[in-house]
Amino acid sequence: MGPLPAGELVRLVAGAAACALLPPGTAGLAALTLALAGRRARARGAEGRRGGEGGEPAPPVTLEWRGLSLHVGREGEKVVLHSCAGRAAPGELTAVLGPSGAGKTSLLCALAGRVPCSKGARLEGHVRAQGLRQGDAVGWVPQDDVFYSQLTVRETLEMKVALQAPRLGEEQRGAYVETLLTQMGLGQCADSRVGDRKTRGISGGEKKRLSIACELVKGPQLLFADEPTTGLDSFQAEQVAGRLKSIASEGKTVIATIHQPRGSIFEKFDNIVLLFEGGVVYSGPADEALRHFAKLGFPCPKGQNPAEFLVDLISVDFSSPENEAQSRVRIGSLQEAFGEGLGADLAATGPQGSTVSAQSLVEARAPVATQVLWLLRRSWKQISRDKITNRIRLSVNINSAIVFGSIFFQMTRKQSTIQDRFGLLQVAAINTAMASLTKTCQIFPTEKTIVAEERAGGAYSVAPYLASKLAAELPISAAFPLAFGCIVYPLTGLQPGLRRFMRFLSIVTLESFASSALGLTVGSVAPSPEAAAAMGPAIMVIFIVFGGYYVNPDNVPKPLRWVPKASLIRWAFQALCINEFSGLTFDVEKKGDIATGEQALERLNFSGGVNDALLAKARIVAVNYWCAYSLLKSSAPKFLELQEPTA
Numbered sequence: 001m002g003p004l005p006a007g008e009l010v011r012l013v014a015g016a017a018a019c020a021l022l023p024p025g026t027a028g029l030a031a032l033t034l035a036l037a038g039r040r041a042r043a044r045g046a047e048g049r050r051g052g053e054g055g056e057p058a059p060p061v062t063l064e065w066r067g068l069s070l071h072v073g074r075e076g077e078k079v080v081l082h083s084c085a086g087r088a089a090p091g092e093l094t095a096v097l098g099p100s101g102a103g104k105t106s107l108l109c110a111l112a113g114r115v116p117c118s119k120g121a122r123l124e125g126h127v128r129a130q131g132l133r134q135g136d137a138v139g140w141v142p143q144d145d146v147f148y149s150q151l152t153v154r155e156t157l158e159m160k161v162a163l164q165a166p167r168l169g170e171e172q173r174g175a176y177v178e179t180l181l182t183q184m185g186l187g188q189c190a191d192s193r194v195g196d197r198k199t200r201g202i203s204g205g206e207k208k209r210l211s212i213a214c215e216l217v218k219g220p221q222l223l224f225a226d227e228p229t230t231g232l233d234s235f236q237a238e239q240v241a242g243r244l245k246s247i248a249s250e251g252k253t254v255i256a257t258i259h260q261p262r263g264s265i266f267e268k269f270d271n272i273v274l275l276f277e278g279g280v281v282y283s284g285p286a287d288e289a290l291r292h293f294a295k296l297g298f299p300c301p302k303g304q305n306p307a308e309f310l311v312d313l314i315s316v317d318f319s320s321p322e323n324e325a326q327s328r329v330r331i332g333s334l335q336e337a338f339g340e341g342l343g344a345d346l347a348a349t350g351p352q353g354s355t356v357s358a359q360s361l362v363e364a365r366a367p368v369a370t371q372v373l374w375l376l377r378r379s380w381k382q383i384s385r386d387k388i389t390n391r392i393r394l395s396v397n398i399n400s401a402i403v404f405g406s407i408f409f410q411m412t413r414k415q416s417t418i419q420d421r422f423g424l425l426q427v428a429a430i431n432t433a434m435a436s437l438t439k440t441c442q443i444f445p446t447e448k449t450i451v452a453e454e455r456a457g458g459a460y461s462v463a464p465y466l467a468s469k470l471a472a473e474l475p476i477s478a479a480f481p482l483a484f485g486c487i488v489y490p491l492t493g494l495q496p497g498l499r500r501f502m503r504f505l506s507i508v509t510l511e512s513f514a515s516s517a518l519g520l521t522v523g524s525v526a527p528s529p530e531a532a533a534a535m536g537p538a539i540m541v542i543f544i545v546f547g548g549y550y551v552n553p554d555n556v557p558k559p560l561r562w563v564p565k566a567s568l569i570r571w572a573f574q575a576l577c578i579n580e581f582s583g584l585t586f587d588v589e590k591k592g593d594i595a596t597g598e599q600a601l602e603r604l605n606f607s608g609g610v611n612d613a614l615l616a617k618a619r620i621v622a623v624n625y626w627c628a629y630s631l632l633k634s635s636a637p638k639f640l641e642l643q644e645p646t647a
Contacts, residue, residue, distance in 0.1 A: 060090035068125035092270035137218035149196035150385035166366035205236030225256035371464035379472035405491025433515040440519025517624035524631035575613035
């Protein structure tokens with residue numbers, strides 16, 4: 001699907017926001033569906049149906065590669081992979097083994113077309129995925145398992161099926177999910193939440209099997225798994241390896257990098273690829289590897305784990321310069337022997353021309369309306385079920401309201417209360433903004449990682465994701481400033497009147513939305529939650545300084561005149577002040593005292609009405625949402641194209 005025009009994005013976000021104000025599951029979802037039903041995703045891939053969607057099964061895939069090299073660095077000076085050759089056949093589990101830093105993950109990424117773009121990086125060689133058609137799915141199981149913590153295992157799979165197998169009906173979708181749960185041994189934890197560091201959930205092994213199940217949703221004939229056993233105990237690791245073996249036995253081609261497999265796991269491998277510093281030491285049948293090295297004078301001791309023996313054999317001993325030199329000589333001779341024997345035959349039978357890599361295959365997507373509906377459901381469940389975070393946010397807002405209400409309790413019309421009112425309104429704007437900003441900066445960078453993986457797999461595009469996220473967050477984001485305003489307003493004795501009270505609530509609510517939008521922009525730029533947590537408050541401090549209370553806009557240096565206009569604190573503070581001081585009178589005790597609220601507003605150079613300030617604030621919200629959309633759009637995962645060898 002091509003990028004959405006600016007006008008359509010605004011209409012999409014506005015429609016989603018309006019629907020979010022209705023109770024979940026009611027007419028809000030139906031209205032959102034109708035609003036988006038006219039826009040459909042473009043056809044992605046060939047017309048052939050994928051096996052995962054109940055159509056005719058895709059043909060088996062044989063993956064071959066020859067002369068595969070990867071150079072990184074500003075000038076491509078560092079060699080990560082060097083002239084790698086190998087083959088992975090249907091019905092077989094191929095394991096990539098080697099010591100740390102051998103290039104296992106780099107080889108897997110190169111074969112799957114997932115080497116990130118970087119300056120100076122170059123990927124060369126030939127890769128042929130024979131049997132893989134345009135539009136067929138390719139499965140990729142990342143090393144890190146990232147999920148929405150508040151969703152159950154079944155809900156996670158239902159979401160994947162709805163987005164990536166859109167041709168299935170509701171009954172077919174449910175049956176398919178149950179089949180995947182059974183196949184991956186997830187039946188007992190199907191209704192358990194996935195969880196994360198702060199929320200108790202399923203085990204690490206179950207998360208890894210869920211990752212594999214999510215990739216099987218697409219019905220891939222070619223599946224890549226990056227270190228699926230890392231971080232698991234020996235039992236869970238064997239369970240995961242066993243599932244990969246059973247998947248391969250169904251006629252699929254499975255390639256996985258494995259770190260330190262136990263002996264029983266090694267027995268499940270049909271083929272292995274041994275790597276050392278980016279070069280192949282052995283590639284072929286697993287049951288012939290020990291005989292190959294025994295012929296070269298390195299027999300495996302009886303009773304030793306073959307995987308440990310092979311990795312130790314091609315590892316460098318850094319205990320002394322002499323041992324390091326001997327290790328490198330030994331490994332060099334092994335690489336040379338392989339290149340002259342089986343390796344030469346393998347290279348000769350490898351792909352001989354320009355080939356289509358897995359990267360060029362684009363997967364089908366569900367219609368935009370379907371994307372938004374399912375993403376909206378997911379976002380709502382993630383937010384509403386996080387009761388600990390919601391309780392903390394609610395208690396913080398209530399406590400802040402009580403504290404401010406106690407400090408500024410029942411302000412009178414004395415001259416001294418003019419400063420008090422300005423101070424209260426300033427801290428009200430700052431408190432509301434900081435609460436929303438902190439929450440978004442903490443959560444969104446982590447969520448962005450999940451979204452990047454799903455977008456790389458072609459699950460959905462940015463606009464439906466952002467629209468659904470905003471729609472789901474609006475009711476929750478409004479609840480906390482409303483609770484704050486309902487307590488602090490009567491306690492402090494701000495100017496009475498239902499209309500003024502409702503305007504006060506509207507201003508602090510819009511302030512919460514604006515701060516959350518700023519948090520999305522910061523989170524889109526920040527590379528990590530820690531960076532976002534540092535950037536967000538730093539930007540907010542600048543906005544506070546130019547918020548209208550500490551520096552008069554007329555006294556701001558000309559090069560910085562744009563900052564007050566962009567400050568969400570300034571416009572919230574100005575709207576609150578105009579709402580409070582307009583029509584207000586004060587006790588005049590001596591000559592020169594301020595008699596009316598309008599005179600007090602003149603001191604801060606605040607003019608116009610509340611609606612003018614709110615309109616300026618709405619523009620800031622729209623700009624921040626647009627920036628977040630553009631940043632997410634531009635930060636789509638980009639991978640290196642496979643090139644012909646230069647020489």
